[in-house]
Amino acid sequence: MRSLWKSICVYAFLVVGGLISIYPLVYMFMTALKPMTLLFEFPPRFLPSEMTLSNFRNAWVSQNFALYLFNSVLVTIASFGLIFLFSSMLAFAYSRFDFKGKKLSFTILMGGLVIPSLTLLIPQFVLIRQLGMFDSRWGLIVIYTAGAIPFTTFMLKGFFDSISRDIDESVEMEGGNAWTLFSSIILPLSKPAFVPATIFNALTVWEEFPWALTIINDPAKRTLPIALANFQGQYTTQWGIVFAGSLIAILPIILLFLLLQRYFIAGITAGAVKG
Template identity: 85%
Template sequence: MRSLWKPILLYTLLVIGGIISVYPLVYMFLTALKPMTLLFEFPPRLVPSEITWSNFTEAWVSQDFARYLFNSILVTLSSFALIFVLSSMLAFAYSRFHFKGKGLSFAILMGGLVIPSLTLLIPQFLLIRQLGLFNSLWGLIVVYAAGSIPFTTFLLKGFFDSISFDIDESVEMEGGNAWTLFYSIILPLSKPAFVPATIFNALVVWEEFPWALTIINDPLKRTLPVALANFQGQYTTQWGIVFAGSLIAIVPIILLFLMLQRYFIAGITAGAIKG
């Protein structure tokens, strides 16, 4: 009988944790379905007695919401492409090559993980303005990529280190070079490591607000977090519309996670298992 208490307690805690995690989304969705007349009813009801989809329609058609969604998707994809190229090459160099100052340079790179992003806001602003990228999506992409490279490099290097170094000798014996090893061997074997990196970087870039608010003045170049902040200001009391817009904004991230979830745990633990 005692052996049953441990799994029962474990699953009970998991269910409670799941409910706590899902409840905000459920509350947002049910509130988005409420007409304006039911938002402030007393006593409040979680499940509305009357359902309307007009909040989603209004959220989509107002303030050029589709353009903001496109901007966020473009910035996220472009940032990740830049992160993928630079971080994978850096991780490969630190994993496979030996060069003077390797330890120091890697320590400096990892130091970027402990620097709060808000402390870099002013230096980044001055740099982006000097580069002529102010008020452009490229100004977002460059900074987002630079901020995510340290963590992604650290994650990929751990996985690259777990791949047998005997492969390097085999490639060399077959007449291959470092590029052959990197492109034809290391990258294909490291696909599981890119799944958590993809999800993490997508979340960071998709929801980033302070930097996007700082350098984007053109309304047509706003990303979703900035648009939603202005959206909430316009509809201060129409929380159904605000929640509907927020739900539309998180749909791409949810879809991304659902597509990659079966690889997520494997990608997180692969390096540890192989090591």
């Protein structure tokens, strides 16, 4: 009986926590469905008596919203491609090779996890300007890639360490080299580890605001966070349109998580125990 009540309390707590977490999203959706005339009705209604999709249409056609969405998709995909390339090779090197300065270099790399990104804004600005990447998408991609490498390397190394070293010996006996082990064995076995890395990095790049605001002046190169900030400034009182634009912006991330959710928990815990 005690275990039954304990289970009931746990599930009740999870249900309440889930409802609290999802309430802002549901409220945004309901507000986005309200026509302008019902936004400030009193007493307010959670379920609108009249619904419309005009807010979503207006959000999509205003301020080149589709172009900003394309820029965010492009920057996110390019950044993750480079993050995947460099972080996987770094994690493999730290997991499988012994070299001078290995512990020190890994400690320095992990030190990047504790440095607030805003403190690096000015040095990054000077560097990107000297590289000729100011006011370009590459200026975003390079910094996003560099910022995500420490965390992604840490996650992948934990998973690589859990893969038995006997596989290394088998590959060597078959005449394979380190590249064969990395590309043909380690990477295919590490697919679960890339799922949480994909979600975390995609979310970080997708919603990043300060750096994009700092180096992008050309309206044609703006990403969604900047567009939404300007969008909200234009429609200060038209919250239906503001919320509709915000929902469109977060939809790709929600879809990505829904597609990968069954691998998410497995990927988080995959490298927790070294085998």
